[in-house]
Amino acid sequence: MFGRRETTPPPERAPQSPSTPAEQPRIAPRSPNEAIKPQVAPPPPPRRIGRPRGGLLATLSGLFSLLAITAVAALVALFVLAQQANAPGPLTEDRVLVVPRNSGMGDIAQLLRREGIIEQPLLFQAYAVLNRQQGRLRAGEFMFRANASIKEAIEVLTEGHAVLYTVTIPEGLTSFQIVERLRQNEILVGEIAEIPPEGSLLPDTYKFERGMSRQQIVDLMRRSQELVLAEIWERRIDGLPLESPEELVILASIVERETGRADERPRVAGVFVNRLRRGMRLQSDPTIVYGLVGGVGTLGRGIRRSEIQQPTPWNTYVIHGLPPTPIANPGRAAMEAVANPSRTNDLFFVADGTGGHAFSETYEQHRRAVARWRQIERSRGESGPTDAVDPADVPEDDPALERQGALPTGGPAPAALVPVLATNPADVSEGTPLDPLANRSFDLDSPQRVPELEPLPGELPLPSATPAAATAAAVPPLPPPRPAQ
Incomplete structure (x- = not known):
């Protein structure tokens, strides 16, 4: 009416359930030739850009990796060091060696190398440091057994007994005669300050290490006399x-x-x-x-x-x-x-x-x-x-x-x-x-x-x-x- 054209509303579409997939429109090939041609692949999805990794986390990860590698290398080095330290040494027969007083660890290592007891001074020092024995190496006269290893050499210098000598003072000697006996002993060193009072020394057999002074023996004899006399007097x-x-x-x-x-x-x-x-x-x-x-x-x-x-x-x-x-x-x-x-x-x-x-x-x-x-x-x-x-x-x-x-x-x-x-x-x-x-x-x-x-x-x-x-x-x-x- 009045020249207007009535429009009919489009038919309502039934709602699609989530379970039913949407129907894809059929693509009708325009020709058989096109039908056998492969379809063009769809473009890849857009790349997701993640958050950048923090610097602290990367540092810690690298540090832990370095520590792990270092620990493994240290264990291997310790194993090799222990094997070499326990290996027999080059010494072919027992030998007595005098270690001078005030000798450092390096001096002792070089002395042992010169005397043919060890071959590797650096290995000797490293083993002593790792076992915390560098401060316990002693001076004196020691007996090293044939084929002694580096470990055994360190044990001799730290725990072994030095070679002991004896001096025997018979009963009935005067203090002057005792001093003369000590002065004639070639192993003792030093001089005696003065002749002790008569009767103040205890005659006996005394043991000492090389390098001990004559005055130390005299002092030991005087202390022994004081102790024995006090005991007897009681x-x-x-x-x-x-x-x-x-x-x-x-x-x-x-x-x-x-x-x-x-x-x-x-x-x-x-x-x-x-x-x-x-x-x-x-x-x-x-x-x-x-x-x-x-x-x-x-x-x-x-x-x-x-x-x-x-x-x-x-x-x-x-x-x-x-x-x-x-x-x-x-x-x-x-x-x-x-x-x-x-x-x-x-x-x-x-x-x-x-x-x-x-x-x-x-x-x-x-x-x-x-x-x-x-x-x-x-x-x-x-x-x-x-x-x-x-x-x-x-x-x-x-x-x-x-x-x-x-x-x-x-x-x-x-x-x-x-x-x-x-x-x-x-x-x-x-x-x-x-x-x-x-x-x-x-x-x-x-x-x-x-x-x-x-x-x-x-x-x-x-x-x-x-x-x-x-x-x-x-x-x-x-x-x-x-x-x-």
């Missing part, structure tokens, strides 16, 4: 006539010089203790010698009559009581003997011909023992004793000798007494016929006898003299003289 018996440890050392030095027999030391100490208790002079021959030579050596001869009464601070034939200082350095056994002497009434002793002494309680018994010793000397063709008083040199007009009768065994005694006629078997000059170690004939398990005492001129024979004379052939022969070395 264990002394009650009632000793000694007021201090120093007096114990003085008396022990006299005992040490009087006898070299270990079984006699307590009895000899008992004689001197009994004399001190009675107020008697000790009258010990070694004190005369010390007063004359000052501890430098020995007389090498008998004591002259004029020297018996020659006043010196140490001559116990003249002074009362103990000398002012020791006359030697006593050993532990002598100090133990003085701290615990034998409980006897003995006041005298003289050599008995077997390397020991005959002990007596009275002067009359002592005279007989002296006469017996004279017989032994004559039978052996020996001269007078060395560094000892000869009975013939004792002044006859000395009122203190009391040659008539026995001395009292109880109560106070005269201040002066007869001399103790004893030889000095513990002569400090080793190698002499008086060296007690040279007497090989005495056996403690087989007691030996000496000839019976002949009556002195003007005396009646003893009751046992007649039977002894009748059986003189049955008496065992005397032991031979000590061999001279």
